[in-house]
Amino acid sequence: xxADELAAPELDVAGIxxxxxxxxxxxxxxxxxxxxxxxxxxxxxxxxxxxxxxxAGWQAAGLSCTAVxxxxxxxxxxxxxxxxxxxxxxxxxxxxQASQDYGLQSVPTAFLVDSAGRILRRxxxxxxxxxxxxxxxxxxxxxxxxARPEARHPLRKPxxxxxxxxxxxxxxxxxxxxxxxxxxxxxxxxxTDGLPVIPPTTERVEAMLGRGFDGDAxxxxxxxxMGEATLGRVAVCAVLAGCRPEYFxxxxxxxxxxxxxxxxxxxxxxxTQPAGQLIVVSGPxxxxxxxxxxxxxxxxxxxxxxxxGRALRLLVELTGGGMPGALDRSTLGHMGKVxxxxxxxxxxxPWEPLHVERGFGADQSVVTLIxxxxxxxxxxxxSRTPEDLAWTLAWAAASQWSTNWxxxxxxxxxxxxxEHAAMFREHGWTKQRLREFMFESVHKPAGELxxxxxxxxxxxxxxxxxxxxxxxxESIVLLVAGGEAGRYSAVxxxxxxxGFQIVSREVESRWPATT
Amino acid sequence: xxxxxxSPFDERVRQAESLAPRPVSLAGLRVTLLDIRKNRGAEFxxxxxxxxxxxxxxxxxxxxxxxxxxxxxxxxxxTTAVADAVVEALAD
Amino acid sequence: MPAVxxxxxxxxxxxxEQARLLGMPGCRMLYIPHPVQLLTExxxxxxxxxxxxxxxxxxxxxxxx
Numbered sequence: 001x002x003a004d005e006l007a008a009p010e011l012d013v014a015g016i017x018x019x020x021x022x023x024x025x026x027x028x029x030x031x032x033x034x035x036x037x038x039x040x041x042x043x044x045x046x047x048x049x050x051x052x053x054x055x056a057g058w059q060a061a062g063l064s065c066t067a068v069x070x071x072x073x074x075x076x077x078x079x080x081x082x083x084x085x086x087x088x089x090x091x092x093x094x095x096x097q098a099s100q101d102y103g104l105q106s107v108p109t110a111f112l113v114d115s116a117g118r119i120l121r122r123x124x125x126x127x128x129x130x131x132x133x134x135x136x137x138x139x140x141x142x143x144x145x146x147a148r149p150e151a152r153h154p155l156r157k158p159x160x161x162x163x164x165x166x167x168x169x170x171x172x173x174x175x176x177x178x179x180x181x182x183x184x185x186x187x188x189x190x191x192t193d194g195l196p197v198i199p200p201t202t203e204r205v206e207a208m209l210g211r212g213f214d215g216d217a218x219x220x221x222x223x224x225x226m227g228e229a230t231l232g233r234v235a236v237c238a239v240l241a242g243c244r245p246e247y248f249x250x251x252x253x254x255x256x257x258x259x260x261x262x263x264x265x266x267x268x269x270x271x272t273q274p275a276g277q278l279i280v281v282s283g284p285x286x287x288x289x290x291x292x293x294x295x296x297x298x299x300x301x302x303x304x305x306x307x308x309g310r311a312l313r314l315l316v317e318l319t320g321g322g323m324p325g326a327l328d329r330s331t332l333g334h335m336g337k338v339x340x341x342x343x344x345x346x347x348x349x350p351w352e353p354l355h356v357e358r359g360f361g362a363d364q365s366v367v368t369l370i371x372x373x374x375x376x377x378x379x380x381x382x383s384r385t386p387e388d389l390a391w392t393l394a395w396a397a398a399s400q401w402s403t404n405w406x407x408x409x410x411x412x413x414x415x416x417x418x419e420h421a422a423m424f425r426e427h428g429w430t431k432q433r434l435r436e437f438m439f440e441s442v443h444k445p446a447g448e449l450x451x452x453x454x455x456x457x458x459x460x461x462x463x464x465x466x467x468x469x470x471x472x473x474e475s476i477v478l479l480v481a482g483g484e485a486g487r488y489s490a491v492x493x494x495x496x497x498x499g500f501q502i503v504s505r506e507v508e509s510r511w512p513a514t515t
Numbered sequence: 516x517x518x519x520x521x522s523p524f525d526e527r528v529r530q531a532e533s534l535a536p537r538p539v540s541l542a543g544l545r546v547t548l549l550d551i552r553k554n555r556g557a558e559f560x561x562x563x564x565x566x567x568x569x570x571x572x573x574x575x576x577x578x579x580x581x582x583x584x585x586x587x588x589x590x591x592x593x594t595t596a597v598a599d600a601v602v603e604a605l606a607d
Numbered sequence: 608m609p610a611v612x613x614x615x616x617x618x619x620x621x622x623x624e625q626a627r628l629l630g631m632p633g634c635r636m637l638y639i640p641h642p643v644q645l646l647t648e649x650x651x652x653x654x655x656x657x658x659x660x661x662x663x664x665x666x667x668x669x670x671x672x
Binding site: 530531532533534535538540541546554555558562563566567570599600601602603605606 | 610614615622629631643644646648651652659667668669670
């Protein structure tokens with residue numbers, strides 16, 4: 001080989017560092033490791049996982065480590081993060097000039113480049129012995145102690161075809177929809193939340209819209225990608241979720257509520273908080289479509305509850321681009337983000353239902369949206385007085401958001417089970433009385449709250465000042481649902497700092513609604 | 516039936532805007548520091564502000580209404596009216 | 608107008624995707640190490656000092672493509 005054939009071509013790539021990527025820059029400290037990879041290639045993932053943890057040490061010793069992806073930059077960064085690659089990440093756009101310049105047939109391919117810009121070694125696929133030799137060569141070029149990749153199974157694994165090496169016709173044929181498994185097709189298109197979906201054929205979408213809903217009517221843009229929520233797309237999400245057409249009016253009402261600027265869906269969709277969107281359904285529609293407000297109300301088992309909640313989430317994740325792990329940064333998330341829809345048990349409740357409290361008529365069907373986190377269970381099988389029970393329920397929420405984050409301005413949503421609700425009914429407690437008793441039960445001196453995450457108010461108060469858990473009794477939202485037996489209520493914690501309001505919308509059987 | 520699917524995605528692609536032209540130096544220019552209102556951002560911008568002033572820029576401070584909502588269009592309009600450049604921070 | 612945003616490194620992929628979705632794929636972002644919430648005043652100032660030359664460059668260097 002001549003010296004020219006060994007010269008490492010400049011890379012037409014982009015990363016997140018502001019400076020352009022040059023071979024001279026990469027070899028400034030000695031040598032450079034270039035690892036060409038691709039998201040769809042399992043062997044690339046293996047190489048990234050095996051070499052990733054070693055990068056930090058290598059870079060410190062003068063061997064720069066750059067993963068060159070044949071994928072968009074945001075995909076490259078996510079794959080690198082998930083694989084544990086601690087080196088630099090760069091992305092090449094189609095038609096993958098860098099891969100072509102380096103003569104790639106397959107990924108992963110690793111190159112060792114020296115400070116004169118010459119390619120010293122090339123390793124194709126995952127090949128631990130060859131990678132160890134490559135590192136040996138780098139070490140021989142003056143880099144201090146370089147850790148060798150561990151010799152563990154599998155020592156070798158073939159890679160996948162580089163996108164640059166793909167014949168465009170073959171690539172097009174490979175990308176074409178497959179007849180054979182439409183459920184896998186949905187996964188391949190990224191039209192899911194991780195679970196199988198119902199393929200949204202034109203017939204299914206039209207059936208979902210029925211005669212009452214205009215597919216071209218728009219409910220507004222869904223953040224954060226600002227995809228337009230035409231009723232057609234809302235119907236697609238309802239089909240994907242597994243809704244029956246009779247659920248669609250509830251889905252539309254939930255979407256309208258979620259897109260109200262006062263709800264701040266945008267903040268909830270991208271936050272690191274565990275934010276999910278709870279849909280509370282009130283009024284006659286609950287029975288009309290078979291929503292569950294009884295046993296297992298907060299869990300699985302009922303198609304209407306699960307699919308309505310999921311339809312809204314798919315609208316946010318797909319049309320809105322708020323997909324967990326991508327634009328949705330929720331650190332842990334929670335299962336309510338798969339979908340969270342509950343019907344209140346208005347018949348068992350001793351009180352006026354949520355929608356009546358919020359100004360609707362009892363016979364109106366209404367959805368109410370609340371941003372919240374996962375349920376915290378509250379067992380109370382022993383209290384014999386409403387005071388004891390109310391105290392127990394209230395103190396369960398004391399650590400919501402954070403142990404010492406008092407007072408909480410945002411809502412705590414209590415779901416009171418029928419047996420607990422019966423206690424309050426027997427003693428004639430109104431909702432307001434219960435709410436105020438709970439509010440007054442939970443307070444501590446500021447001095448006891450000054451540890452870890454706490455509020456400016458706690459810091460500003462005198463140590464002896466009593467600080468309540470909630471800023472006002474109105475932060476306490478009360479619903480009734482659950483099975484007739486078992487004394488387990490629950491409380492859902494808030495999203496904070498969202499400036500969001502609880503939003504309600506009447507369920508309409510047509511949209512746009514006729515005047 | 517196979518392949519005849521309706522997409523949940525809005526397929527419109529926004530026209531990519533090009534980068535605004537850059538001044539050769541910040542000396543004598545007005546730079547607004549825009550705080551997105553996350554905790555510690557103000558302190559961070561305090562330091563950047565000091566450094567910008569030392570580099571000869573005139574500085575102003577502004578911020579979003581709340582960290583969890585995008586900046587209001589009125590804020591963007593106001594800022595572009597009074598500044599030659601913007602530094603926005605700190606997203607964590 | 609010339610602008611630069613500063614975020615911590617774990618948010619790079621989100622910034623890249625969101626910029627593209629908003630039609631501003633070339634928007635200039637700088638990344639500092641994460642986390643910042645628990646840093647001392649001096650540590651936070653040091654991060655600002657370290658990124659400052661890149662702030663100047665982001666606001667004054669012409670686009671490359």
